[in-house]
Amino acid sequence: MIRIGILGKIGAGKSYVAKNFGYPVFDADYEVSKIYKKDKKIYKELNRKLPKYISKFPIDKNELVGAILSNNNNLNKIINIVHQKIKKKMKLFLIKNKNKKIVILDIPLLLENKINNKKDILVFVESSKSDIEKRLKKRLNYNVKLINKFKKIQYSSIYKKRKSDFIIKNNFTKKSVKKGVNYILNKIL
Numbered sequence: 435m436i437r438i439g440i441l442g443k444i445g446a447g448k449s450y451v452a453k454n455f456g457y458p459v460f461d462a463d464y465e466v467s468k469i470y471k472k473d474k475k476i477y478k479e480l481n482r483k484l485p486k487y488i489s490k491f492p493i494d495k496n497e498l499v500g501a502i503l504s505n506n507n508n509l510n511k512i513i514n515i516v517h518q519k520i521k522k523k524m525k526l527f528l529i530k531n532k533n534k535k536i537v538i539l540d541i542p543l544l545l546e547n548k549i550n551n552k553k554d555i556l557v558f559v560e561s562s563k564s565d566i567e568k569r570l571k572k573r574l575n576y577n578v579k580l581i582n583k584f585k586k587i588q589y590s591s592i593y594k595k596r597k598s599d600f601i602i603k604n605n606f607t608k609k610s611v612k613k614g615v616n617y618i619l620n621k622i623l
Contacts, residue, residue: 435531437554438556443561443591450604459538459539462520473519476516539554556599558600560591561604
């Protein structure tokens with residue numbers, strides 16, 4: 435099985451690119467969202483570590499935002515708790531898809547949390563700063579301070595590009611993304 439890890443800045447279109455490969459995608463953002471809605475064990479752990487902020491189940495994203503913005507250490511506490519569960523869910527995904535030729539890993543902190551393997555093919559999604567900002571502002575939960583907190587814990591784009599096997603230029607047209615995806619698939623298959 436070939437594992438393709440998708441890298442890029444917040445708002446660069448990583449999930450969109452991941453879906454365009456046409457293979458099973460492990461979408462960490464979606465899995466985290468499900469955890470906040472359904473996993474009482476994670477809620478109890480977050481409530482124990484952040485009782486001042488996390489007080490109701492299903493976990494309220496506004497409470498999480500409040501916790502993250504009020505204290506620099508809170509984001510790391512949340513990540514440490516949630517990413518253990520994400521790693522387990524990813525393992526189940528990989529077992530379920532073990533007979534697939536390719537799987538796509540759409541995990542925002544793939545390198546930072548050392549979730550990738552040395553054999554993974556890494557693809558960096560590159561988008562212009564203005565396109566990214568336009569897309570981010572359209573998001574329902576757009577919060578500049580929150581985005582900046584997440585940017586601080588991510589590796590730089592320069593580092594991620596250096597680590598990547600391929601770069602897809604995403605100008606947010608299906609044609610440009612499909613061209614990049616087809617090029618990669620032709621090279622690795």
